[in-house]
Amino acid sequence: NRVLTWQKAGFHFRTVKNYMNDPSGPMYYKGWYHIFYQHNPDAAYWGNITWGHAVSRDLLNWFHLPVAVKPDRWYDTFGVWTGSIMILPDGRVIMLYTGGTVEKYQNINLAEAADPSDPLLVEWVKYDAVNPVLNPPPGIGLTDFRDPNPIWINETDSTWYFVIGSKNDSLQHTGIAMVYTTKNFVNFTLLPHVLHSVDKVGMWECVELYAVATSGPPSTRGLDNFVWPGENVKHVLKASMNDEWHDYYAIGTFDPETMTWTPDDETMDVGIGLRFDWGKFYASRTFYDQVKQRRVQWSYVGEVDDRDADVKKGWASFQALPREVLFDVKTRTNLLTWPIKEVETLRMTSTNFCDITVEKGTTFELIVPDANQIDIEAEFQVNKEELEAAIEADIGYNCSTSGGATNRGQLGPFGLLVLANEDLSEQTATYFYVSRGTDGSLHTHLCQDEMRSSKAHNIVKRVVGGTFAVLDGELLSLRILVDHSIVESFAQGGRTSTTSRVYPTEAIYDAARVFLFNNATGVTVTAKSVKIWQMNSTINQYYDFKSQQA
Numbered sequence: 001n002r003v004l005t006w007q008k009a010g011f012h013f014r015t016v017k018n019y020m021n022d023p024s025g026p027m028y029y030k031g032w033y034h035i036f037y038q039h040n041p042d043a044a045y046w047g048n049i050t051w052g053h054a055v056s057r058d059l060l061n062w063f064h065l066p067v068a069v070k071p072d073r074w075y076d077t078f079g080v081w082t083g084s085i086m087i088l089p090d091g092r093v094i095m096l097y098t099g100g101t102v103e104k105y106q107n108i109n110l111a112e113a114a115d116p117s118d119p120l121l122v123e124w125v126k127y128d129a130v131n132p133v134l135n136p137p138p139g140i141g142l143t144d145f146r147d148p149n150p151i152w153i154n155e156t157d158s159t160w161y162f163v164i165g166s167k168n169d170s171l172q173h174t175g176i177a178m179v180y181t182t183k184n185f186v187n188f189t190l191l192p193h194v195l196h197s198v199d200k201v202g203m204w205e206c207v208e209l210y211a212v213a214t215s216g217p218p219s220t221r222g223l224d225n226f227v228w229p230g231e232n233v234k235h236v237l238k239a240s241m242n243d244e245w246h247d248y249y250a251i252g253t254f255d256p257e258t259m260t261w262t263p264d265d266e267t268m269d270v271g272i273g274l275r276f277d278w279g280k281f282y283a284s285r286t287f288y289d290q291v292k293q294r295r296v297q298w299s300y301v302g303e304v305d306d307r308d309a310d311v312k313k314g315w316a317s318f319q320a321l322p323r324e325v326l327f328d329v330k331t332r333t334n335l336l337t338w339p340i341k342e343v344e345t346l347r348m349t350s351t352n353f354c355d356i357t358v359e360k361g362t363t364f365e366l367i368v369p370d371a372n373q374i375d376i377e378a379e380f381q382v383n384k385e386e387l388e389a390a391i392e393a394d395i396g397y398n399c400s401t402s403g404g405a406t407n408r409g410q411l412g413p414f415g416l417l418v419l420a421n422e423d424l425s426e427q428t429a430t431y432f433y434v435s436r437g438t439d440g441s442l443h444t445h446l447c448q449d450e451m452r453s454s455k456a457h458n459i460v461k462r463v464v465g466g467t468f469a470v471l472d473g474e475l476l477s478l479r480i481l482v483d484h485s486i487v488e489s490f491a492q493g494g495r496t497s498t499t500s501r502v503y504p505t506e507a508i509y510d511a512a513r514v515f516l517f518n519n520a521t522g523v524t525v526t527a528k529s530v531k532i533w534q535m536n537s538t539i540n541q542y543y544d545f546k547s548q549q550a
């Protein structure tokens with residue numbers, strides 16, 4: 001059935017059947033990478049939430065295991081929600097997860113891997129005698145208390161510190177990260193002050209705090225969990241804004257002694273400053289990969305069609321490609337997120353183009369063997385004289401309100417059209433938009449225009465994206481991973497990214513194409529180089545215990 005192309009995901013991790021959302025407990029354990037995820041095993045929509053579980057040798061090919069934890073107790077009847085996994089010094093592997101009672105009140109519960117010698121950690125047992133180990137404290141809403149995550153261990157007395165995300169509406173709709181300490185994961189103490197809070201941004205979900213090294217080669221800049229702040233170590237605080245469904249972060253200073261975190265730049269605080277991805281990308285979660293000494297980020301990409309369509313196709317949502325997270329030593333003001341190196345092992349044949357001049361108001365087709373499952377790397381140069389001649393009084397371009405890829409300005413939009421059909425009536429546009437202020441300053445945006453991405457009905461389509469730094473002498477660079485119905489785009493080596501879930505109806509199979517386009521009125525653009533690789537598919541199936549034993 002040609003229309004159902006969006007049933008396909010060639011190299012992204014998703015459920016075999018039914019629904020998924022947040023990642024939890026990513027880790028490497030006894031030879032396997034593990035990922036747990038919010039999963040409805042019975043339907044292709046949110047509800048009856050369990051912890052789905054899958055393992056991989058390489059973070060690319062995945063084998064789904066039985067559901068790890070499901071709602072079968074009074075304290076988690078409404079669902080086994082997001083949490084975290086800790087490998088303890090004594091070898092036990094424990095889980096803290098958010099539970100919901102029949103009244104939907106949230107609480108925190110303890111479970112443990114039944115057999116830590118099992119590399120697959122298939123079986124989990126709940127601590128019925130002590131659960132729930134935490135309930136919302138006075139002053140916190142009964143439905144605003146979730147997603148426990150360890151942020152620190154005091155090595156001298158083995159005290160663990162956890163954050164729990166919440167909000168305080170008696171202040172100013174303030175997003176908060178509360179801190180609890182514990183030595184045994186059964187008795188917890190709430191610290192009298194929060195780790196951090198930001199007014200007017202609302203409920204914080206899936207809060208994380210982790211260290212990044214601010215100098216050295218990339219291979220040394222991902223840090224293990226719980227690293228002391230220092231001259232070359234900063235801490236990133238991340239929270240998922242429940243009000244607007246976006247993941248925000250800020251870089252700052254963590255003080256383990258006072259258990260507080262302060263942003264480097266208050267105007268760029270969590271929830272008002274930098275985002276991880278401008279598109280469909282939520283509840284992200286990192287882990288330290290001790291095999292490759294790097295920090296890896298997972299995040300789920302939700303559907304933007306309606307529930308009936310998801311039920312028909314039998315599954316919903318997937319995980320964005322795992323991304324490596326690094327401090328950007330060039331700008332020193334943002335992180336870089338970039339698909340893990342292993343993704344490049346999926347590259348097969350490539351088609352290469354160079355020095356293609358794209359005149360104002362034109363498109364240029366990049367002919368490739370197949371345009372449904374590809375990895376694109378492109379570098380653009382804008383004509384210098386024309387760039388310098390352009391002056392824009394209004395430099396406040398905003399992707400979302402810009403009118404998208406067809407709305408022409410002096411220095412943009414230009415970029416690529418992917419999952420496009422021949423007459424371009426279906427296309428997803430990933431583009432740069434540059435503004436040059438009266439003072440000569442340049443402001444560059446990466447935007448993704450979904451408005452023409454599908455002719456199907458009942459789909460939410462937007463123009464998404466934001467601004468990022470381009471340093472003197474840098475070409476504009478773009479990487480786009482297209483996987484049938486997923487478009488993940490990164491600019492300038494990962495200074496910003498934007499992910500779209502799209503549902504082409506005509507630009508599918510051999511009708512799908514890729515184009516360069518330049519809709520700027522004032523500047524000619526040269527694609528200095530464009531490389532397009534055909535991408536291999538990955539394994540995404542149930543683990544076959546029988547054949548493994550044979």
Ligand code: DQQ
Pocket residue numbers: 021022038049081082098146147205206240282283
């Ligand atoms: N999803 C979970 C919650 C979390 C939210 C429920 C974030 O624990 O706060 O499925 O997407």
